Amino acid sequence: MASQDQSPSSGSHSGERDTPRSPPRWTRADGNVPRKKKPARKPKGKPEPHPVVAVLGWFGRMLAGVLAIPLDLALLALFGAAVVVYVTLPELPDIEGLTDIPFEEPLRVYSAQGSLIAEFGIQRRRAVAFSDLPANLINAFVATEDARFFAHVGVDAIGLLRAAVHVARTGSLTQGGSTITMQVARNFYLSRAKTMRRKLAELLLAMQIEKALTKEEILELYLNKIFFGHRAYGVSAAAEFYYRKTLDELTLAEMAMLAGLPKAPSANNPLSNPERALERRNYILGRMREIGLLTEERYRDALAEPLTATHYRPEIQFEADYAAEMVRQEVVERFGEEQAYSLGLLVYTTIDEPMQQAADAALRKGLMAYNLRHGYHGPEANLAGVASLGKSQLDEVLDERPRVPGLPVGVVTQVAADQATVYLGNGREHQLIRKEVAWARRYKTENWRGPAPRRVSDAVALGDIIRLRQTDEGDWRLAQVPLVGGALVAMSPWDGALRALSGGYAFQWSKFNRAVDAKRQPGSSFKPFVYAAAFEQGWTPASYVRDQPFEMPGARGMWRPQNADGKFLGPIRIRQALTMSRNLAVIDLVDRMGVDVARDYIQRFGFPLESIPNNIVLALGAGAATPLEITTGFSVFANGGHKVEPYVIARIEDVHGNLLYSANAARACIDCWLDLPEDGGARTVPDGASDAPRAPQAIDPRIAYQIDSILKNVVTSGTGTRARVLNRPDIGGKTGTTNDSRDSWFAGYQPELATVVWMGMDDNRPLGSGEWGGTAALGVWIDFMREALADIPVATIKQPADMVQVSLPGGGTEVVRVEYRNNLNGPKPVAGPAAPAPPRRRSAPRVIDELF
Numbered sequence: 001m002a003s004q005d006q007s008p009s010s011g012s013h014s015g016e017r018d019t020p021r022s023p024p025r026w027t028r029a030d031g032n033v034p035r036k037k038k039p040a041r042k043p044k045g046k047p048e049p050h051p052v053v054a055v056l057g058w059f060g061r062m063l064a065g066v067l068a069i070p071l072d073l074a075l076l077a078l079f080g081a082a083v084v085v086y087v088t089l090p091e092l093p094d095i096e097g098l099t100d101i102p103f104e105e106p107l108r109v110y111s112a113q114g115s116l117i118a119e120f121g122i123q124r125r126r127a128v129a130f131s132d133l134p135a136n137l138i139n140a141f142v143a144t145e146d147a148r149f150f151a152h153v154g155v156d157a158i159g160l161l162r163a164a165v166h167v168a169r170t171g172s173l174t175q176g177g178s179t180i181t182m183q184v185a186r187n188f189y190l191s192r193a194k195t196m197r198r199k200l201a202e203l204l205l206a207m208q209i210e211k212a213l214t215k216e217e218i219l220e221l222y223l224n225k226i227f228f229g230h231r232a233y234g235v236s237a238a239a240e241f242y243y244r245k246t247l248d249e250l251t252l253a254e255m256a257m258l259a260g261l262p263k264a265p266s267a268n269n270p271l272s273n274p275e276r277a278l279e280r281r282n283y284i285l286g287r288m289r290e291i292g293l294l295t296e297e298r299y300r301d302a303l304a305e306p307l308t309a310t311h312y313r314p315e316i317q318f319e320a321d322y323a324a325e326m327v328r329q330e331v332v333e334r335f336g337e338e339q340a341y342s343l344g345l346l347v348y349t350t351i352d353e354p355m356q357q358a359a360d361a362a363l364r365k366g367l368m369a370y371n372l373r374h375g376y377h378g379p380e381a382n383l384a385g386v387a388s389l390g391k392s393q394l395d396e397v398l399d400e401r402p403r404v405p406g407l408p409v410g411v412v413t414q415v416a417a418d419q420a421t422v423y424l425g426n427g428r429e430h431q432l433i434r435k436e437v438a439w440a441r442r443y444k445t446e447n448w449r450g451p452a453p454r455r456v457s458d459a460v461a462l463g464d465i466i467r468l469r470q471t472d473e474g475d476w477r478l479a480q481v482p483l484v485g486g487a488l489v490a491m492s493p494w495d496g497a498l499r500a501l502s503g504g505y506a507f508q509w510s511k512f513n514r515a516v517d518a519k520r521q522p523g524s525s526f527k528p529f530v531y532a533a534a535f536e537q538g539w540t541p542a543s544y545v546r547d548q549p550f551e552m553p554g555a556r557g558m559w560r561p562q563n564a565d566g567k568f569l570g571p572i573r574i575r576q577a578l579t580m581s582r583n584l585a586v587i588d589l590v591d592r593m594g595v596d597v598a599r600d601y602i603q604r605f606g607f608p609l610e611s612i613p614n615n616i617v618l619a620l621g622a623g624a625a626t627p628l629e630i631t632t633g634f635s636v637f638a639n640g641g642h643k644v645e646p647y648v649i650a651r652i653e654d655v656h657g658n659l660l661y662s663a664n665a666a667r668a669c670i671d672c673w674l675d676l677p678e679d680g681g682a683r684t685v686p687d688g689a690s691d692a693p694r695a696p697q698a699i700d701p702r703i704a705y706q707i708d709s710i711l712k713n714v715v716t717s718g719t720g721t722r723a724r725v726l727n728r729p730d731i732g733g734k735t736g737t738t739n740d741s742r743d744s745w746f747a748g749y750q751p752e753l754a755t756v757v758w759m760g761m762d763d764n765r766p767l768g769s770g771e772w773g774g775t776a777a778l779g780v781w782i783d784f785m786r787e788a789l790a791d792i793p794v795a796t797i798k799q800p801a802d803m804v805q806v807s808l809p810g811g812g813t814e815v816v817r818v819e820y821r822n823n824l825n826g827p828k829p830v831a832g833p834a835a836p837a838p839p840r841r842r843s844a845p846r847v848i849d850e851l852f
Contacts, residue, residue, distance in 0.1 A: 104233065105344030105655055107331060109324045111351045112650065115317035118324030121341025128236050128247060130220040136252050137235065140259035141223065143287040146180040154181040154210035155203050180222050182206040187225065228258065229265030241312035242270065252298065253305035256284040270309035278307060320356050321507030322515060323349060323498065326648050344655030349648050350497035358787035359488045359500035364406065366780035367505050370759065371482040374768060375443035379464035383411055386463040391427060398425045402508040404481055407467040415462050417455040422466065430468060430476060432456060437478045446768035481505060485762045487514035487627045488784060490755045493635035495665040495692065496644035499753065519624040520760060524581045525736030525745040525773065526621030528707050529633060531578055533601035534593050535703045539826035541575040541710060542814040545585040546830055561587060561620065571833050578710045579718035581735060583620055590619040592828040604698040605633035606643060621736060630747050631756040636698050637707050638749040640673030643698035666695040674751055675796040701800045702817050708732055708797065719774045720746065723782055730795045735773030740766040744776040751795040753788055757781045
């Protein structure tokens, strides 16, 4: 080995010295004279190289020089990668819990009988075991996503090389060479950012996953969690969404279609881009044939299959949309929006299917009857150029219209004097004739309609988008979705369970839930709460109140309230005043009792103080309350004075059936209030009811008994006598009508069921003359209660202790609290009517009196 100071010119003759040289022309700064190198000597005895060899040698030296820089760069890149690996490895997530990631499912809502009424959230399904995955399904995904899946160790070197070549050629990172294992790593743990560091982390994590899981476990995980578009995650969810099938029911072509979705769920989607989806499906079938997974015959059969994908529709077994939306809001509030829609929660409600059906039918019937009384408002819209549109185009237009039960939508495509052609979609048509539009007098105002149409063309025009309705006799009529709003709430007075709830004609038409969100003036339906407050102060049903003119200064001058009939009855007993709903009588009572006293007591029924007016108009129900609040208040009279809280969720379970929540609602004392038969009658008691806490006693049960007695009089001889048609001695209730008939109410109950009906315009316009609580709302209440109470036996209420029956001056009896038996007229008594004057003594013969 040559020493470090050996000169390149030393060669092999180490003993030779350099020959003397002429003086140098310049000297270095250190004084030494630089020596000129001698040319190297050719070794003796060695022949000159062949010219070809010399050329090859020169070319080799040049190539080495050219590659020196790339090789250096490669070494630097390798060093940099090693540094990134060193830094990235500690940051990689722990994969031990990979298979424990919960599989997400939508929120499902069920009726009390267990029928599905709604589904909310991302469409995800439970995991499918590898052994349950069809072989052709596995083959389709492996063929298109990772043909060497069962051979590599998580990273496919060939695929990465192909991606590297693509990057070198295009400068784009659009191809990543990802294996299925790498997709699992990226989808579960990493971002989708196309950076080198993320790609390196993906490679390292994929190799860790391969060490922790078997190939079958990795593929199972992948197929159960990958995204397939339209909020469907997992191959089972995709099969249900696109084909409404289980995996083993899919055809080979359908499996190939699903396999083509993960790469580009939107672009390759059979619903939004069927042509490209078909192209992708056929490519996958071709790949399966190419690598020997399909025979030529099966390939061609699958290739010939048409597209069959359709939009997913949950198999709703029972409709209760307004209640379902209430449930959704409450679950989101309890669990948060993300978990509410993904934990697979099973929510069982208190909604009773027969009662809900009766509620929907009764409310729709009542709203439609109002609609027919007040005239036709015209078409929902008018479609221009309808004559130039084909049926497929008309189908698209009709599909965009809200679905309303019992009111199919159509478009008028031809019209003449005697008939019109209505296209109803999917090739169906109906010929609308004159008798089917005869009712449709044009709406002018709530009290005025135009003339009856003499021709079909008087009612409809070309391009009109209209509704039809089938009568009970099977005939069709021109129809419209009623513009009037309405609500019905039916609740168990014993625990507050909502048995039925309708917030409008149809949820698809208007999602505004009037049952719980419409704050309206309750009118005279509020009076029982005012009278209960008076009973607490010592008044009794036998006490007198003044039904006479009243006035007081108001914001717009003197306020002079009136009775509905414009008459005055003078001093009358409270029982008569509430039975006949005398406005001036209840005003007189509040005037003597005090507004503050009344407001304080009325809160016991669940009304917030801010909703109760701080002046005498509270006597007439001039505050604001929702139908649900009124129902809750009347439940206090129905159950003997207990305050129960309304609820619609009975229990919540997780996806495995484990109980997460149970209502365990506080219950009123049934035995304290009703005289029950030994067999319990037809009343059903929820599971766990015997262990439920006791609902608080809001008012004296004796006061509840007195109000209940008067509300029964309302039905038998007061403003609610139409309800006598039910032939139920155990029902009571109260009508309510506000100024100009803007609100129509009937609030009533049977001890098993408290029910309130409201009708009114959403914009608070008047309903029109004659639309009182005893007509519009009461008709709906009767239709519902007829069905709801069909199998419920007549209830008998026990008279509470410490009550006595007293005889009243002038005849009749009254049951009062024992402490007031000697003071029937209350703390501020009103004199009763004057005794009738004795017969006048005659001063002339009777016959003369008769003559004059």
